[in-house]
Each structure stands twice: as structure tokens, then as C-alpha cells.
Amino acid sequence: MTMPRRSAPIDPTGVAFAVALTLVIVFPLVVVGTWAFSNVWRYPAVIPQEFGLRYWNTTLARRDVWTSITTSLSLATTVTLLSSAICLPAAYAFARMDFPGRNVLFFSFLAGQAFPKFGLLVAIAGIFLNLGLIGTFWGVVLIQLVGTLLFMIWIPVAAFQAVSRRMEEAARDVGASPLRVFWSITLPQAGPTIAAAVLLSFVNTFYEIEGAWLIGAPAIRTLPVLMISFINNQPVIQYGAVLSVILWIPSFVALIFARRVIGSGSFARGFGA
Amino acid sequence: MAVLDIRDVTKSFGALNAVERFNLTVRDGELVCLLGPSGSGKSTLLRMIGGFETPTSGSIAIDGEDVTRTPPERRPTGMVFQSHALWTHMNVFRNLAFGLKLRRLPREEIRRRVEAALDQVGLAGYGERMTHQLSGGQQQRVALARSLVLEPKILLLDEPFASLDQHLRERLREEVRELQQRLGITTLFVTHGQDEALALADRIVVMRDGRTEQIGPPDDVYRKPETPFVAGFIGSMNMIEGMVSSGAFRHPSIEVPMPVGDGPALLAVRPEALEIVPVSGGNIAQVHRVTDFGAHGIVDVDLADGLRLKAMVPDARAWHAGQSVAPIPRAFALYRDGRAVHRST
Structure with a gap:
């Protein structure tokens, strides 16, 4: 059942917590996901040098x-x-x-x-x-x-x-x-x-x-x-x-x-x- | 034709006897109310008739056939529960059709009978609704239709309207009575509301602590209560403890001629049978409070010994607090050792 929505006042502490939690949960996922789809990613680049499915192919071929x-x-x-x-x-x-x-x-x-x-x-x-x-x-x-x-x-x-x-x-x-x-x-x-x-x-x-x-x-x-x-x-x-x-x-x-x-x-x- | 015969039924839960040596025969097409306070055993009795409890001893027969140990699914009884107990994962149609499907009736006949039953309780066209989309009164009507659609020999109603508001309760009560008489279905109705019992029943069984206090038509139960408990439970009643000596019931404030032997006794007087007359001075009794209900009034009277009585008066405006009065019982019953020994004519 859906409750009728009321426009609640913005709660800054709550928003801060939500953002922090999202970062903690989502950030590692993004990193792992990026690793899975990168062919070359060397330090200190923030973004992989080369995206690709090379490791998918080799992994799934095993x-x-x-x-x-x-x-x-x-x-x-x-x-x-x-x-x-x-x-x-x-x-x-x-x-x-x-x-x-x-x-x-x-x-x-x-x-x-x-x-x-x-x-x-x-x-x-x-x-x-x-x-x-x-x-x-x-x-x-x-x-x-x-x-x-x-x-x-x-x-x-x-x-x-x-x-x-x-x-x-x-x-x-x-x-x-x-x-x-x-x-x-x-x-x-x-x-x-x-x-x-x-x-x-x-x-x-x-x-x-x-x-x-x-x-x-x-x-x-x-x-x-x-x-x-x-x-x-x-x-x-x-x-x-x-x-x-x-x-x-x-x-x-x-x-x-x-x-x-x-x-x-x-x-x-x-x-x- | 369906007669219910309950013989000497006792139900014990451990050391407690919820129902004790209960006897009752319900005639064909009769509506009997089981009336009593909570814990009086009335619901346990109904559940034994429905097959949800097994009597410790005694027997239950429907149309002469012993069903004492028959499981509920093989009894010709239909029960309506206080909480309606509709199956919330089915719509109204499927709630009513479930029992018919179990009887392997053809689809067309199921449809026809479900629609007829819904029509009977004034819910034609509600088949596709889910149960939570209905109001409390509608849910209870569906529960009633779910029982009626199977054409049970005995209809059992376990405080079906207890969770509804006063207004709705009265309307549904009338509907049930009308339906019951039209179908001529033998019915047992459990309630703790005395007005419900008085309005509905052909006969009332007043129960207390698992035992029968009185069985009789509403008129008798109200006007000729056999025990002080029935007198106090049905309607409002003034109970005055006193002594009978030399042909009169005596209490410091009240004296009534009484053709019974000497000894302690209990005088029961309905508010509408207690007349009060103004007296000048003296300290027999004093008006404590006057409540005006419009059509009539209730005057609370304090006797000299502190006992408070209620008297019904035709016009509340004639009385005021602090007034000196004398109470005069016009109709009464006298009880001794838990039984009525004398009644005014």
C-alpha cells in the first residue's frame, strides 16, 4: 500500500548520511565493475587506458x-x-x-x-x-x-x-x-x-x-x-x-x-x- | 427440517469446566441466542457444535444424527466468525465458491449459487472485489453469504457484529433476522449484548460459568428472570438486600408486603418499576443526580444506608438533586438462595 506523500522538510544530517552511505557502498562496486571491463589500467591513471572485454573472453573460455x-x-x-x-x-x-x-x-x-x-x-x-x-x-x-x-x-x-x-x-x-x-x-x-x-x-x-x-x-x-x-x-x-x-x-x-x-x-x- | 440436540455436554480445559452439563434442544427454524459475559462458555459451546472443539462428555446430534466427534468439514453447520475470517488472498467470488468447488459442483452452478448468495446479502456485483476493498459491514455480509451459499442445516454466528459500530450492528441484526426467517434456517447466535439477544432471539439461553442460568423467550428472560444473575445481566436492575419478617420485605428505606417465610432476601426492581414520590424532610432517600434523556429521565437516588438506586421518570425536569424522596417498588421479584421465590403480579 502506498502512503500519501507529504513534502517533508529537508534534513541536512539525513542527506549527509545518505550520501556517505551511498559512497561507501557504491564506490567499491564501481571500482570492481571498472576493473572487469578494462584491458589496461595502470597507475596513476584515474580512468583505464583501454576498455574492453579481453578478460571476459579469457575468463569465460576457461x-x-x-x-x-x-x-x-x-x-x-x-x-x-x-x-x-x-x-x-x-x-x-x-x-x-x-x-x-x-x-x-x-x-x-x-x-x-x-x-x-x-x-x-x-x-x-x-x-x-x-x-x-x-x-x-x-x-x-x-x-x-x-x-x-x-x-x-x-x-x-x-x-x-x-x-x-x-x-x-x-x-x-x-x-x-x-x-x-x-x-x-x-x-x-x-x-x-x-x-x-x-x-x-x-x-x-x-x-x-x-x-x-x-x-x-x-x-x-x-x-x-x-x-x-x-x-x-x-x-x-x-x-x-x-x-x-x-x-x-x-x-x-x-x-x-x-x-x-x-x-x-x-x-x-x-x-x- | 433441522433440529439440534445437545445432551449433557461438558467441556473441560484442565481443571476448568468451560461448559458444564449443558442441555438444549433447538427446534427447526428457531433462532436461539447464547447470552452471557465473556468466559461464560458460550463461544466454547458454539465451537463444539461447529466441530472445532470436542466435548469432554455428552453428545451433540443434528436431525438425530450424532456428530459429537465428526470433524467440522463433515458437519452440516456453517459458522460466521467474529473476525469475519475471510480469505484475504481470494476475491469475494472465490471466497464464496471455495466450498462449492470442494463439493465438485459444475462451474455454471457455482456461478449461479454464488451470485444468488451475494444478492441475498445485498452485495450483487461485488464478486471481483478483494476483501480489503470492503467496509467492515460488507466483509461481515460476505462471511454470512459464504456460510449461506452452502445451505447449512444449522447456522452458527459467533458474535458476528461485535467489531462493528452500534448503528451498523442494529441494521445487520435486522437483516440477519429477516434472512433467517425467510430461509427458515435453524440458527444459534452467540452474543454478550443483551439488547442484541432481546431483539433477535426466539429463545435466549443465559449462561454463566459454563452453566445455564435460564432458558426462555426474551419476554420471560427480561420480565421473569429466574436468578439474581439473570436479573442483573439483562437490562438494568436495582438490587436491594434486606430481611423478610412478619409478612414484609424490610430495608431501612423500603418496606414491601411479601407473602414468604422470614429470612434474608434480595429484592430486584427495574428502574421503570421503581416509583419515587417527593416527601418533605426525613432522611429515607435523596436524589443524587438527574439525567435527562428527552423521552424519559433517570433519577439516581441514594438510600439512607448509601445504596444507590435508579428510577425511571417520565419527565426529568420534575426532579432535582438533593430533593427528599421515598422509593416505592411497583413491580419486583424476590430472590432467596439464588432462586426467585416471589414475583409481583
Whole structure:
């Protein structure tokens, strides 16, 4: 819903903050973007000596780049689908049912985030080594799945709890079975908020590095992992810059999708605002 | 033809009995109001009839068929909730059509019945609106149509107008009554507003703490309340505690001949049945305040022992604060141990 606009007096402090923030956020992006599209850029020139797509061509000609793009996309998709299949029913149970240990279980999802992640990952890697999951696709899926649990449970729980019980009862009253009520009433009502959680899960998984690197190496290399090795091993800045620009794409698409489909209010609602 | 039979129904939540040994038979086409303060168990009772709660003991039957443990989707009841509970992600048409679609009716018939139902509640042509584009009264009408379109045997209304303003409430109340009589649908109406119950009901069930206080037509409940609670809950009532001795109810300021045995008793007098007469001097009673409502007035009278009574007078201008008066009950009921023991004729 749009609020009627009132012409507010200009707030100089606010404007200053906005400008400062914009500079801090936008300036690095502009620099990286410029690097990606410059063939030659030597100190002390402010503007590159030569613009061009040379490094795009060389980067995109590499096999390992394409493999990692495919790996990243299929990993993020698999993890998001699995996470939805596991977490959404669980979230519904947390929101609507009472069972022994409900609160303890609910807060246990926070525990995974409460410890330093790397320590946890090393311990898990030890277990995975014995199970033969190191360096496998499903090993990385498992480790990244753990990372999505928190918000794939907590946000949908808030969404399900916000659905009016009377609405669900009214559907039962006109003849809908409990399953039908969930499908036709509860899910559409909670839908936008849940879509936000799914989107977050996809984007987070796509950019996840520690788990993918520790469990996946050396056979499984996601795009962010590849980018780090490029930055570490190549003296040429442009390779890293090109990969960074490619990595923007999913978050950019996600943002557009979020604005179009979900509407700004639902994200906030998802976080309980 | 739809008869609702409630037999000995009890509902406990832990140690608390929300409804206790409740019995009621609602006749075909009758409108019964469940009236009581919040927490009296009236909503719990309605939810048990709708299938949203299961009785701890007792049985509920519709047309002789036991539905005590039937889930709501398989009961021939239609419920209208206080919060209208419309599905906000569907437009008005789809709200009404949902139940019909579940019954796998042909599309043409669904369209025809939805339009007829919308017409019934005066919302013809509103099918394409989203629910948030409707006013509060319109939303409640849609909720009513959503139940009626399925032609339920029993219509259940759970304080449907509680969130609307007084004016709208009265209009919708009349509409519901008219519709209910035209369709001849057996209806249970939960309310905590006594005026709503008096205006709507064929019979009123007054509830308190999960138990029935009185069942009867509005006239009886208003004029012959069986318990002090009913007397005090329906309309405004003066309650005077005193003693009966040697054939009269006695209170420091009031004395009324009373053909009952001696002992403590409670005298209940409606403001419109309490006459006041001016007296010179004495300290029987004094006018505390006069409120002029135009067509009538209400005079607050303080008795010598501090008890304040209300008396209705035809013309407020005849009275003023500080005036010495004597109250005379013209019609009354006498209660002892929670039951009516004598009533003026």
C-alpha cells in the first residue's frame, strides 16, 4: 500500500548520511565493475587506458569457470529444495503444534550459529572424512544445508504463526480437509514471507565459502571458491573482478524478484517486524 | 427440517469446566441466542457444535444424527466468525465458491449459487472485489453469504457484529433476522449484548460459568428472570438486600408486603418499576443526580444506608438533586438462595 506523500522538510544530517552511505557502498562496486571491463589500467591513471572485454573472453573460455558456475547453481538449487522440503513442514509443526521439547528444539537451531563456524566445520569435516563425504557433491550439500536451517525454520515459523486460525477454521467449516486447508489457505497466506526465506536460502548458499571449500576441496569448486583461488594465485586483478561481476548476477536477480513479487513489507514481516 | 440436540455436554480445559452439563434442544427454524459475559462458555459451546472443539462428555446430534466427534468439514453447520475470517488472498467470488468447488459442483452452478448468495446479502456485483476493498459491514455480509451459499442445516454466528459500530450492528441484526426467517434456517447466535439477544432471539439461553442460568423467550428472560444473575445481566436492575419478617420485605428505606417465610432476601426492581414520590424532610432517600434523556429521565437516588438506586421518570425536569424522596417498588421479584421465590403480579 502506498502512503500519501507529504513534502517533508529537508534534513541536512539525513542527506549527509545518505550520501556517505551511498559512497561507501557504491564506490567499491564501481571500482570492481571498472576493473572487469578494462584491458589496461595502470597507475596513476584515474580512468583505464583501454576498455574492453579481453578478460571476459579469457575468463569465460576457461573450463573450470563454467564447471564452477554449474556446480554453484546446482548446489544452491539442491540445497534450497532440500531445505524447503525439510524445514517448511518442521516450521509448520513448530508454529501450530505442541510437542515435548518444542522450545529446546526450536532454540537448538540458534546453537549452530552461536559457535565459531570454522571450528564446527573442522569437526564435521573429520566425521565426513570417515564417511567418505569429503570432496563429494552431497557432502557439500549436507554442510550447506546446516547453514540454511536457522532462517528456513525461524522465518517460516513467524509466517505460519501470523496466519489467522479463524481463517483456517473457516476453511474447515466449508468442507476442506486439514491438508487442503494447508494448501489453499495457510500456504498462500504465508507465501510471500516464505518466498523471502527461500530466496535468502538460495543466495546465501550460492555465496557460502567456508563449508564449500573445507568439505568440497579439491573435487568440488564453487564459483566463490574459484574466485578466491584466482585472487590468491593470479597477479592480474581483472580475473577476480570479472568473476565478482558474474557473482553479482544471482543477487541482482534475487533483488529484482523480491521487489516485484514479494513487496517490501514481507521481508520485514519475515523477520518479525 | 433441522433440529439440534445437545445432551449433557461438558467441556473441560484442565481443571476448568468451560461448559458444564449443558442441555438444549433447538427446534427447526428457531433462532436461539447464547447470552452471557465473556468466559461464560458460550463461544466454547458454539465451537463444539461447529466441530472445532470436542466435548469432554455428552453428545451433540443434528436431525438425530450424532456428530459429537465428526470433524467440522463433515458437519452440516456453517459458522460466521467474529473476525469475519475471510480469505484475504481470494476475491469475494472465490471466497464464496471455495466450498462449492470442494463439493465438485459444475462451474455454471457455482456461478449461479454464488451470485444468488451475494444478492441475498445485498452485495450483487461485488464478486471481483478483494476483501480489503470492503467496509467492515460488507466483509461481515460476505462471511454470512459464504456460510449461506452452502445451505447449512444449522447456522452458527459467533458474535458476528461485535467489531462493528452500534448503528451498523442494529441494521445487520435486522437483516440477519429477516434472512433467517425467510430461509427458515435453524440458527444459534452467540452474543454478550443483551439488547442484541432481546431483539433477535426466539429463545435466549443465559449462561454463566459454563452453566445455564435460564432458558426462555426474551419476554420471560427480561420480565421473569429466574436468578439474581439473570436479573442483573439483562437490562438494568436495582438490587436491594434486606430481611423478610412478619409478612414484609424490610430495608431501612423500603418496606414491601411479601407473602414468604422470614429470612434474608434480595429484592430486584427495574428502574421503570421503581416509583419515587417527593416527601418533605426525613432522611429515607435523596436524589443524587438527574439525567435527562428527552423521552424519559433517570433519577439516581441514594438510600439512607448509601445504596444507590435508579428510577425511571417520565419527565426529568420534575426532579432535582438533593430533593427528599421515598422509593416505592411497583413491580419486583424476590430472590432467596439464588432462586426467585416471589414475583409481583
